[in-house]
Amino acid sequence: MDAEASPSRSISGQLRGALRACRGAWRHAARLALDVALPTLCVACREPVAGDGVCAACWAKLSFIAPPYCPRLGIPFVYDPGPDLLSMEAIANPPAYARARAAVRYDDVARTLVHGLKYQDRTDLAPAMGSWMARAGRELLAEADALVPVPLHWRRGWSRRYNQSGALARVIERQSGVRLASEVLRRVRPTQQQIGLSRPQRASNVQGAFKVANHRQSEIQGRRVILVDDVLTSGATADACARALLRAKAASVDVLVFARVVDSHKAPI
Numbered sequence: 259m260d261a262e263a264s265p266s267r268s269i270s271g272q273l274r275g276a277l278r279a280c281r282g283a284w285r286h287a288a289r290l291a292l293d294v295a296l297p298t299l300c301v302a303c304r305e306p307v308a309g310d311g312v313c314a315a316c317w318a319k320l321s322f323i324a325p326p327y328c329p330r331l332g333i334p335f336v337y338d339p340g341p342d343l344l345s346m347e348a349i350a351n352p353p354a355y356a357r358a359r360a361a362v363r364y365d366d367v368a369r370t371l372v373h374g375l376k377y378q379d380r381t382d383l384a385p386a387m388g389s390w391m392a393r394a395g396r397e398l399l400a401e402a403d404a405l406v407p408v409p410l411h412w413r414r415g416w417s418r419r420y421n422q423s424g425a426l427a428r429v430i431e432r433q434s435g436v437r438l439a440s441e442v443l444r445r446v447r448p449t450q451q452q453i454g455l456s457r458p459q460r461a462s463n464v465q466g467a468f469k470v471a472n473h474r475q476s477e478i479q480g481r482r483v484i485l486v487d488d489v490l491t492s493g494a495t496a497d498a499c500a501r502a503l504l505r506a507k508a509a510s511v512d513v514l515v516f517a518r519v520v521d522s523h524k525a526p527i
């Protein structure tokens with residue numbers, strides 16, 4: 259029996275092996291076909307695009323911020339007022355942070371990207387958005403020691419799964435080599451959503467809401483820090499975070515965001 263069973267087992271074994279090889283080859287072919295059938299899609303409108311990032315139409319609709327702009331707030335100037343001239347807003351309402359830079363104005367396409375990253379788990383948006391931020395913040399990154407993302411409150415982090423500012427900061431770390439200091443800054447009390455609040459309400463909503471964790475102070479003390487966030491609206495959150503970092507003896511705090519509201523009356527929040 260044994261003598262007869264062995265060859266039959268080996269034949270069925272060979273057959274199984276051949277079948278497995280076939281299935282493997284088929285899977286490989288199917289994967290190749292998928293790669294051919296699925297071109298890269300525009301991160302904003304999902305139309306096919308050559309290469310990564312956004313399509314030409316969406317690219318044209320994004321308003322990248324370029325000089326001339328206010329050296330403190332990064333708000334674009336309509337005309338060049340000359341070197342070191344500050345915007346009226348920077349003079350009237352100076353923030354706790356030293357300088358802010360943004361990749362784009364917060365408008366329709368920018369909002370699509372921000373909302374995709376924030377609410378729809380579109381983590382595939384982070385590499386493009388982060389690399390535009392790294393370019394906009396080149397001057398700040400050249401002098402910085404650490405990147406600190408604006409934290410979510412833990413309850414919101416739980417429901418939303420991940421911190422979009424952290425995702426952007428990780429891309430900037432890879433591009434610039436500036437170290438990411440995650441979870442150094444904590445939200446010590448819950449805050450309301452800033453949407454729909456007036457400027458003074460926004461400021462009081464986030465006042466004292468952030469703190470550098472005691473055992474992480476050494477990572478901030480004496481360091482030139484860049485605070486990373488997705489959007490800068492009134493600047494109240496960035497200001498509250500900057501104050502917390504300065505209380506922990508940061509040497510300086512700059513702010514780098516993906517999009518900033520330039521004209522708050524026209525911003526589609």
Ligand SMILES: [Zn+2]
Binds near residue numbers: 301302305
């Ligand atoms: Zn597009």
